Amino acid sequence: MDDGVSPTGLDIRAFEAWLGARAPELRGDGPLSARLLTGGLSNLTYRIRGAADPLVLRRPPLGHVLSTAHDMAREHRVQSALNGTAVPVPKQYLWDADADGSAGVGTEFTLMEYVEGEILDDLADNTGWTSEELRGVSFALIRTLAELHSIEPAAVGLADFGRPDGFLERNLRRWATQYQGNRFRELPELDRLLKRLGAGVPATLHSSLVHGDYRLDNVIVQRSADGPRIAAVLDWEMATLGDSLTDLGLLGLYWDIAEVTGDSPVSRTSVDPAAGYPGFDELLDAYAEARGIEVPQLGWYTGFAAAKLAIILEGIQLRHDQGETLGAGFDHVGELVPLLAAAGLRRLEGVRA
Numbered sequence: 001m002d003d004g005v006s007p008t009g010l011d012i013r014a015f016e017a018w019l020g021a022r023a024p025e026l027r028g029d030g031p032l033s034a035r036l037l038t039g040g041l042s043n044l045t046y047r048i049r050g051a052a053d054p055l056v057l058r059r060p061p062l063g064h065v066l067s068t069a070h071d072m073a074r075e076h077r078v079q080s081a082l083n084g085t086a087v088p089v090p091k092q093y094l095w096d097a098d099a100d101g102s103a104g105v106g107t108e109f110t111l112m113e114y115v116e117g118e119i120l121d122d123l124a125d126n127t128g129w130t131s132e133e134l135r136g137v138s139f140a141l142i143r144t145l146a147e148l149h150s151i152e153p154a155a156v157g158l159a160d161f162g163r164p165d166g167f168l169e170r171n172l173r174r175w176a177t178q179y180q181g182n183r184f185r186e187l188p189e190l191d192r193l194l195k196r197l198g199a200g201v202p203a204t205l206h207s208s209l210v211h212g213d214y215r216l217d218n219v220i221v222q223r224s225a226d227g228p229r230i231a232a233v234l235d236w237e238m239a240t241l242g243d244s245l246t247d248l249g250l251l252g253l254y255w256d257i258a259e260v261t262g263d264s265p266v267s268r269t270s271v272d273p274a275a276g277y278p279g280f281d282e283l284l285d286a287y288a289e290a291r292g293i294e295v296p297q298l299g300w301y302t303g304f305a306a307a308k309l310a311i312i313l314e315g316i317q318l319r320h321d322q323g324e325t326l327g328a329g330f331d332h333v334g335e336l337v338p339l340l341a342a343a344g345l346r347r348l349e350g351v352r353a
Helices: 012-022 072-082 131-150 167-182 188-199 245-255 257-261 280-291 299-321 333-348
Strands: 033-038 044-049 055-059 092-096 109-113 207-210 219-222 229-233 240-243
Touching: 012 033, 055 072, 072 092, 072 109, 131 207, 131 219, 131 229, 131 245, 131 280, 167 188, 167 240, 167 299, 188 299, 188 333, 240 245, 245 257, 245 280, 245 299, 257 333, 299 333
Parallel strands: none
Antiparallel strands: 033 044, 044 055, 055 109, 092 109, 207 240, 219 229
16 A cells, blocks of 8 residues: 555554654644655654654564564663663664554554664765774774673663573574474575574574674664764564674674675675775774673684575565565575675684675
């Protein structure tokens, strides 16, 4: 359904009436309209215009969704808890289950503030940024992750947000189960990667709040008088308490994703050393200094990150083939799955390329 103001997945007229009754202070005076900002790979994100202030609504994707993969209440809770800490997050207004569909969503959703700034997710987004600024963005990104990992969960009301003990084994089993739930073809290298990961799970050295999908294109950046800053960290649907190094392994995979997938438009990235971005080793040094720890070799963690991304893309390909994704560019994501599995095996063996 698209009447010019309502994108698929959100009936803006029903939402308009619902918001006026539920939170009139947010409603404003004008008619509301909505635009899909992101779809397909994650929760669906809409910008709402015409309210008292610009809003963002997030809901799970359409169609084939595993029960624990898109927990909006969890995402709302962690961002509400982090409000006011050194980790910048959008202000959270409300969460609703919309069990009866009266809000025009038909599933659980969150409503939050719209944060101005830029998201760097493509080489073209580097235009207008100097090499010094992009280098500054990179170090702001890693320092923000160090801040997240330094927060005492109990101090922000998140002591029960996860179970750090046995986190890696449990997480690996969960992803393997998700893979089986999405499986529609044979992928021997991904099978081998999961088996190798299971046979060599490392001991957890550092537990903390973890984001679960921490990467450059999941933050909003702004320029300031003191240099580039992270204005907001987004997409907290996979956040929990667990092994801090899982965030580093995933960030490292995405930082060098062009080495894995080449020029595929699906795995686009703004990270380009020629534009001024530092190597990931420099970021690890900055992280270690900020936290006062020594970061061990991340081969297992980067291999695990490759397996997770491969499993996510396999699920996206399945949903696309069933006609249940929103947004462009998802018709060939499955082509990246064997590339990621092979890269994960190489990382386990200590080979970067």
